Amino acid sequence: MRVISVVGLSKSGKTTTIEEIIKELKRRNYSVGTIKEIHFHGFKMDVEGTNTHRHRMAGAGTVTARGDSETDIMYDHKLDVNTILSYYAEDFVIMEGVRDTSAPKIITASDEEGIEAKWDDTVFAISGVISTSLKEYKNLPVIDGLTRIEELVDLIEKVAMSPLPDVDRDCCSVCGYSCTELSERILKGISKREDCVIDDLSTTLTINGKKIYMVPFVEKILRNTILGVAKELKGYSHKGEISICIKR
Numbered sequence: 001m002r003v004i005s006v007v008g009l010s011k012s013g014k015t016t017t018i019e020e021i022i023k024e025l026k027r028r029n030y031s032v033g034t035i036k037e038i039h040f041h042g043f044k045m046d047v048e049g050t051n052t053h054r055h056r057m058a059g060a061g062t063v064t065a066r067g068d069s070e071t072d073i074m075y076d077h078k079l080d081v082n083t084i085l086s087y088y089a090e091d092f093v094i095m096e097g098v099r100d101t102s103a104p105k106i107i108t109a110s111d112e113e114g115i116e117a118k119w120d121d122t123v124f125a126i127s128g129v130i131s132t133s134l135k136e137y138k139n140l141p142v143i144d145g146l147t148r149i150e151e152l153v154d155l156i157e158k159v160a161m162s163p164l165p166d167v168d169r170d171c172c173s174v175c176g177y178s179c180t181e182l183s184e185r186i187l188k189g190i191s192k193r194e195d196c197v198i199d200d201l202s203t204t205l206t207i208n209g210k211k212i213y214m215v216p217f218v219e220k221i222l223r224n225t226i227l228g229v230a231k232e233l234k235g236y237s238h239k240g241e242i243s244i245c246i247k248r
C-alpha cells in the first residue's frame with residue numbers, strides 16, 4: 001500500500017483533484033481507497049434518534065450499521081491515521097485534508113497564501129485552482145489535475161510510499177530522524193524508505209492478522225522475554241522461528 005495526502009483550504013480544488021487522481025489510478029489498474037478528514041468539530045456520522053444512536057446512548061462502544069449495499073462501522077473515538085490504514089488493502093490510499101501524517105502531500109490552493117497556509121516539507125506538488133496560473137512554486141511542480149492528470153499521477157507513482165509508523169521521536173529515532181523528517185529526506189532523495197528500522201525488526205506482533213508497530217526498545221523487551229522462556233523448554237532450538245498465538 002502506498003499513501004499520499006491532498007491538503008488545502010476550502011474551495012481550492014481538493015476533492016476535484018482527488019476525483020481525477022482516483023480515476024487515473026483506476027485506469028492504470030490500481031485499486032484505490034480514500035480517507036476524508038472532516039474539519040467540523042461537531043461532525044458525527046450518526047444522528048440523534050436513529051436506532052444506532054440509541055445503541056450508542058445505551059453504552060455500546062463500536063456500532064455497526066449493515067445494509068444491503070453498505071456497511072458502516074462507527075467507533076466512539078477518533079482513530080489515528082495508521083490504525084485506520086491497517087484496515088485498507090488497496091494499492092493506493094488517497095487522503096483528503098489529513099495533515100497529522102508523515103505521508104507525502106499535494107497542496108491544492110487558490111493563491112500563494114493558500115499554499116503557505118498548508119505548507120510543510122513533505123509537500124511534493126501543488127495543484128488545484130492556482131495551477132491554471134502558476135507553473136512552479138519553491139522549485140516544486142504546479143500541475144493542473146484536470147488538464148495534466150497523467151503527469152500528476154506519474155509523479156504520485158514515483159513518490160508515494162508505504163506509510164511510516166509515525167511514532168513519537170522520544171520513542172524511536174534509531175534512523176536518526178523523526179518519521180516526518182525521514183519522509184522529508186526521502187522526498188529529497190537523501191534517504192530511502194528502507195531506512196525505517198521498524199520495518200526490519202526481527203520480532204513482529206500481529207493482532208487479529210494486523211501488524212502492530214513496535215519501537216525497537218519494546219521489540220527488544222518482547223523478544224528477550226519470549227526467548228528467555230523458550231530457552232528453558234525441551235525442544236527449543238536457536239534455529240528457525242518461534243510463533244506464539246494467544247487466544248482470548
